[in-house]
Amino acid sequence: MLIHGDCKTELQQIEQSSIDLIYLDPPFFTQKKQILKNKNNKEYSFEDSWDDINTYKNYIQERLKECQKVLKNTGSLFLHCDRSASHYLRIALDDIFGVTNFQSEIIWSYKRWSNAKKGLLNAHQVIFFYSKTKDFKFNPVYTDYSPTTNIDQIFQKRVRDKNGKTVYKTSENGNVELIKEKKGVPLSDVWEIPYLNPKAKERVGYPTQKPIVLLERIIKLVTDEGDTVLDPFCGSGTTLVASKLLKRKYIGLDQSHEAIELSKKRLDNPIKTESNLLKNGKESYINQDPKILEILNRLHIIPVQRNKGIDGFLKTKQSFKPIPVRIQKENETLESAIQLLLQACQKNGYQKKIIINMNTLQTAQLFTFDAQRRDENLIVVDNIDKFCEEKEKLLTF
Template sequence: IARLILDDVFGAKCFQSEIIWSYRRWSNSARKLLPAHQTILFYSKGRDFKFNTIFTGYSPTTNVDQILQRRSRDDSNKSVYARDQNGNVVYGGRKRGVPLSDVWEIPFLNPKAKERTGYPTQKPILLLEQIIRLSTDEGDVVLDAFCGSGTTLVAATLLGRSAIGIDISEQAVELTRRRLAEPVKTESKLLKNGLQSYKTANHHALALLNGISYTPVQRNNGIDAFLAETYQGVPIPLRVQRDGETVAEAASALYRAAMTK
């Protein structure tokens, strides 16, 4: 129903995406499936609109070769690994990650979250930050005509945007003012590390990387993870030295995994 109404208001041609906000809830549902998502309908004002592509990290199950090595097309237009004049596989250049999809895994505010205000419809700042990054740049103006607890305004302010909020409730307006005076944002370890980081097969090796921001991988015997930050746009693979393995052997395994198919 909401889609039909919004098509009538903005025009069906201005519909851009249906976004699924997926999260975990801290409640039980005995006689029905537990609600764990909400829908966000993305409309533009017209055909000419601002859209900033957001890149996310590679999945741990992504084939490492696809990240490290560059591909080209042969005479049959088949995708093959690019090679230099000596026949060696060419190391990939700058990799920005995977473009953001229309399914967003952003944690719901837990009952003890620092930013929780008690407002019944409050959304996490992380969610509004992602929406704002998609469609605005620093210095732009963000309008929320039903600002409620003020999360949109807080997120916009933290991202260097100007913000205008409107609400019929005086309590909502006062709450928003207080939040803008002292913005509080809850950081999510789950979102920062990634859901798959809790499901990796090599728990022992990755436990030794505690304190390092990384993305674990599963489909490679020589590489355990990638650093979250790249060096000059190039992903940095990691390997934890195994028991009984020399430094030279560990380095050799890492090199082979990084440079060969």
């Protein structure tokens, strides 16, 4: 739904406690008129000059109050701003939502073309995350371990010794005991997401347009399919497009008729730039050979950088499992690959180990077993594609 008008009055028309997520991207108090042209030279703009900070503060405050009323008890609000007035906005939010409902100060950090400024290059904006109550809806997101994490070790069980100190548990035979799975690292409050590139197709010519991926992350975090998302300053409609792509209901408000028209057009034909940087990003895998990494990636294996014998650990949809994998290297016999893997696993009690056999990629069968290998709980994968298909099933052993 798209509504043309000032959100202060329009929000009063919306049923109370009916919205799951409000994302606001109001003027930032830059004290400038924000102008941009689209590809057809049509100009879009909005005014962001104010008499003083108090005028601005009151303007936002009035609207935030209305936002609070329409939120469900399980709902959340994300307020996007920058250093210009973030401190005043935060105080207003504390006031309206209560200090205890402050959840996060999210930092959106990005690389950006630079300029001649004396001092540091500004490369972040701030998003305040408040919930209406402590019972807010939240879908945890887990990320990969950093390449520096010692993945061998975090799978080990821990106990407290007699002094109450936590130590890694070792069984009688000197082996380490392993925990079954790890979910990964909870998403942090610093989000590195590429800035909307000058050449991106996603750009529509509206000033200060935000990337769809940023909005998708927010929407997924606190809503489910079918929930309702509201953006009181919808501008070019990024929030609404992201909501639509994620099958959420959406309500967009804006004072500018042009913004509403533009949003309508975008919703009919949503274009989203797939960011390669975001996809491939920092997993710029330091030591490993690109070919090997490609295979690891295809098999959803988390790469290990610091181990002679182990190339990675297996990952399922939900978690990492302590199943070490080695891919046979180019100048390496299958036997020596196996030896290296087994050596690296020696003192660790891994239940299963996997070798990817690179000699036999074309064979129809999935596995090769023989007696000795079965004893060692070693699986030799002969057909990567088949393994890929059936992995989820196989991992429930």
